[in-house]
Amino acid sequence: MLRRLPATLVNQIAAGEVVERPASALKELVENALDAGATRIDATLAEAGRSLIAVLDDGRGMTPEEMELAVERHATSKLPDDDLLDIAFLGFRGEALPSIASVARLSLTSRPRDQAADSAWRLTVEGGEKRDLVPAAHPPGTRVEVRDLFFATPARLKFLKSNRAEQAAAIDALQRLGMAHPEVAFTLSDGQRRMVDLPALPPDLLADPASARLSRLTRVLGRDFADNALAVDAEREGVRLVGHIGLPTFTRSTAQAQYLFVNGRPVRDRLLTGAVRGAYQDVLAGHRHPVLALYVEIDPREVDVNVHPAKAEVRFRDPALVRGLIVGALRHTLAQAGVRTATTVSQQALGAVRPEGSAPLARAGQGGRQGWHGGWGTWSPAPPSAEAIAAGMASQAPAANGLADQGRLAGWELPPQGRDPANQSDPAPPPEPPGADHPLGVARGQVHDTYIVAETPDGLVIVDQHAAHERLVLERMSAALAESGVPRQALLIPEVVELDPAAAERLAARAEELADLGLVLEAFGPGTLIVRETPALLGETDVQGLIRDLADELAETDHTTALKQRLGDVCATLACHGSVRAGRRLSLTEMNALLRQMEATPRSGQCNHGRPTWVRLDKTDIERLFGRR
Amino acid sequence: MKLTIERTALLKSLGHVQSVVERRNTLAILSNVLLTAGPEGLSLNATDMDLEIVETAPAEVVGEGATTAPAHTLYDIVRKLPDGAQVELSFEPEDGQLTLRSGRSRFALAALPAGEFPAMSSGAYGHTFSLAAGELRSLIDRTRFAISTEETRYYLNGIFLHAADNGGVAVLRAVATDGHRLARVEMPLPEGAAGMPSVIVPRKAVAELRKLIDEADDDITVSLSESRIRFAFGSATLTSKLIDGTFPDYERVIPTDNDKLLEADCKLLHQAVDRVSAISSEKSRAIKVSLEKGSLTLSASSPEAGSAVEEIEAGYEGPPLEIGFNSRYLLDILQQVDGDAARFAIADNASPTVVQDVADQTAVYVLMPMRV
Known part of the structure; x- marks a missing residue:
C-alpha cells in the first residue's frame, strides 16, 4: 500500500x-x-x-x-x-x-x-x-x-x-x-x-588573524606545531588561502592531522589529501604525513556546500583552481623555508647530548680522541677539544691558531701533543666572521669526515654533507628537467593498455599534462589506451604497471604524481651516486661552498628521503649544556 | 663411483655447466651438479629447471655410479688446483660425501642422492636440423643486444627463431626487440628446418649457448619441439624450455618505404657518436643527428655538462632533417655492422629508422627515434 x-x-x-x-x-x-x-x-x-x-x-x-x-x-x-x-x-x-x-x-x-x-x-x-x-x-x-x-x-x-x-x-x-x-x-x-x-584569545591577539589562528592551532595540535609551522597566505582569482603548514621534518604517520576549512566550515575533502601529497611529494619521507590546517576563503557562490547532509564535503565550482592554489602556495611556502628544519629534531638531539661526569673527561684526557660517539649517542667534551673549539669560536683567530687543517677541527681527531706544526701551516683560508646574511654560518670544520660543523652568530649548525649535497644535486636535476623538458623515447611497438573505461578516459583527459612528463598516450577505443612514447629516463620500463598506477592515483586523488615520483626516483638515484659521500674529507672552502649552495637552494632543509640535512644548536642550548644557564 | 680425470678437462666441462646453476636456490638439489660415471667418461649435468646443460668429459672410470655435489664449490676447488693435476673423484653411498683428491689436497663435499636430481623430460623433438657454429654465432651476436630485460613483457625476453620467406627464398630468421629497437637477422634455411615451429629462446639460454659456441667448431644440431629446444654440440648438449608466448608481428614495424637515405662510414660514425654522447645526460643519453646534403652533424647538450658537436661526411641527398636517438642504442647497432658503411633509411623524426650494412643485407636493424 x-x-x-x-x-x-x-x-x-x-x-x-x-x-x-x-x-x-x-x-x-x-x-x-x-x-x-x-x-x-x-x-x-x-x-x-x-x-x-x-x-x-x-x-x-x-x-x-x-x-x-x-x-x-x-x-x-x-x-x-x-x-x-x-x-x-x-x-x-x-x-x-x-x-x-x-x-x-x-x-x-x-x-x-x-x-x-x-x-x-x-x-x-x-x-x-x-x-x-x-x-x-x-x-x-x-x-x-x-x-x-x-x-x-x-x-x-x-x-x-x-x-x-x-x-x-x-x-x-x-x-x-x-x-x-x-x-x-x-x-x-x-x-x-x-x-x-x-579559551578566548585576548583582543590584541585577535587583531592579527594569522597569529590568532596559529595560537588556536597550537592549542589543539600541540606546542611543537607553533615551532614547526610556516604561515601560508596566497590568493588567486578571488580565492584566498591562509593557514599554517608543518615543516616536512615535522610529520605524523597518518593524514589525520590535516585540516581544511572552507569559509569557516570544517570539511574533509580528498582534494586536500591529493593536493597536499602533490605539494610535499619530494620533500617527505615515505608514508609520513605533514601536519597542517588550511583555510580557504571563497565567494559562497563559488562553492556548493549542499552536497552532503552533514556538510562534511563541499564541491567547488572550479576544483582545479583551488587545487592549483593549494599546491602552488604550499610549494612556494616550503621552498621559502628551504633552510629550516624541524626544531623537534634538534631538540631530540639536544636531549641526547648530556653533559658527562668526570669519568669520560678522564678518558678524554688520556686518549685525546674523544668527540662524537655513534652519531647522537653522547658528546663528551674533552678538554683539548673544548680549547680547540674555543679557539675556533673566537672567530677572528687565524687558521694557524689550532683551528683546522683540511677541514678538521684540530684536537678533535688528533691528540694535542701529536699536532704537526707542518699541518698547522697548511694554507687553510682565514675564517671569516659569521655574518647574519649566512643563516647556515661559517664552516669551522668537519667531524668524522661526514658532518660539517658551522658557526652562526647565535649558535652552531651541524650539516650531514651527503644528505645535503644529494639534495642539492637533485634540485639541480629537477630544475634542468623542468627547463629542458623530459626527453621521450618513441616506442617501436606501441603498448596497448586495457583499463576500465572510466580510468582510461581520465588518463586520456590528462594526455597533455602527461606528455609534458614524457608519456605520450591516446585513447584507443573504450577502455583502451595506446602508449606511444615513454620518458627516456625510465629506460625500458613496465608501461602497463605505470599506466595502472597512474589510473589508480587519478581515481583516488585526481593527481598524476606516480609518474613524477618515478622520474624523481631515477633522479634521486642518480643524485645519490653523483653526490659527495659521507667519509669524504672536505676542505673549509668546499664546506663553505656547500653551505652557501644550501642557503640558495629551495627545499634544502631535508634530504630526498625526508631526513633533515642539518640541525641547529642555539648558543643558549650550548650554554645550558654546560650549566651556564 | 670412482674415477680419475684431468683437471683441465674437468674444469672446462664444469665451467660450462656451473653457470647454469643459480647462486641462490630454495631447492638445495638445484645448487648441485649431477655427476655420472659411465663407459663414456664423466657426465656432468646442471639445471635451473628451465635450462639444462649436459656435458661429457673423458675420464678413467674405475667404478660406475652417480651422485650430486655443490656446483659452485666444486668449480671453485677445481679452478684453484694446479695446472696439469690429476683429479680423483670418489663416492660411496654409505658416507654420503663426494671425495675429491688431487696431489696432497683432499676435499669431502656434501652430496645429495642422484635420484633427487630433477631430470628434464626428454620428450620427442619433431624437427631436427644442423647449422655451422659460425652461422649460429652470427644469428645470436647480431640480435641478442636488442633482447628486452623488462620482465612484464616476457615474450620479448628472448630471440624469436623461425622459418620465413624472404622474396621467394626460404630463410631461418632470428629477431629480438625491446620495444625501442629491433634486430632481424637471417640465413638460408638449413635442410630439415622447413615447417619448424616458431619459437622464442630465452635470454639465459642464449647467453649459455653463446659460451658453448665459442668452443665449438663443428656443426651444431638443433632439435625443436613445441616447448623445448635442444642444441647438441660434440660433447655437450643444451636443452632449454621455450618462452610460452606470442612474439609480436614484427614485420609490421619494419618500414619498407623510408625514402631519405643516408650512408656513412660505420667506424667514423661509431667513434663520433661515442665522443659526442660523453656530454648527453647519464640516463637518457639523447643525441641529435642533423642531416644536410653530404654531411651529418651529431650534437648533444646537457644543462650540467655543456654541449658537443661533431660533423662527419656522409652520403645524403635528401632535405635537411633533425632526428634524435638514444646514443647507446645507436652504438649498439653500429657495433653489429661489420662492413665499412652503414645505410640509414629514414622517414621523419617520429618514425622508425632502418639501419643496414651496405655490404650485407642479411641483417636489418630498426631504431625508434627519441623526442628531444
Missing part, C-alpha cells in the same frame, strides 16, 4: 543522514551556537554522548515562538533571502534540531539576549512529540540538551562504536570547529574532566 510516511518517521530518516553518531549531533548543535553569534560555547557529554549531549552558548537566544518553530522541519533563520547559492551560515537546511528531536529526548532552554530574566522558557521534545513550553531560569543565550540519543532508533544505537571511539570523534569535531573559529571560546567536558579547553 502506497502511503505518505508520518512526520516522525520522515524526521528519523533525515536523522539517519544528519545525525549518525553523538559527534555529529554535537557538531550540529555547536554550529547552531556559532550561527547564533556565541562568543563562548560549553559542551558536556555523558557516556560519550549516549546519555547526554548539552551545549550552552551565550548567543542571541530565542523567543518562545521561535523555539516552537525551531524544532519543526525545514524551519531556519539562516536563509534570509531564500537563496541556496549564497550561504553565509554554517547551517541552512533546517534539519538538525527536528532530526535530533526525532531520535532523542530534546530540551531547549533559551532567553533572548536583551530581555529580562523572566523571559527564559524551556521546550521539551521526546521522540518527535512536542511538549508544552514552561517558564525557566536561564542566562541570556541557549542551552540545548539531548538525552538518550537514538533511544527511538535502537538499530542505530547498536552501530555506535565504543565510548572511547565516540568520545574521540566528538573531541575531533569540536576541535575542528575550534580551529575554524579562534574568536570563540570552546570547552568540552564529560562532567568531571575538561577534554577540550580552548
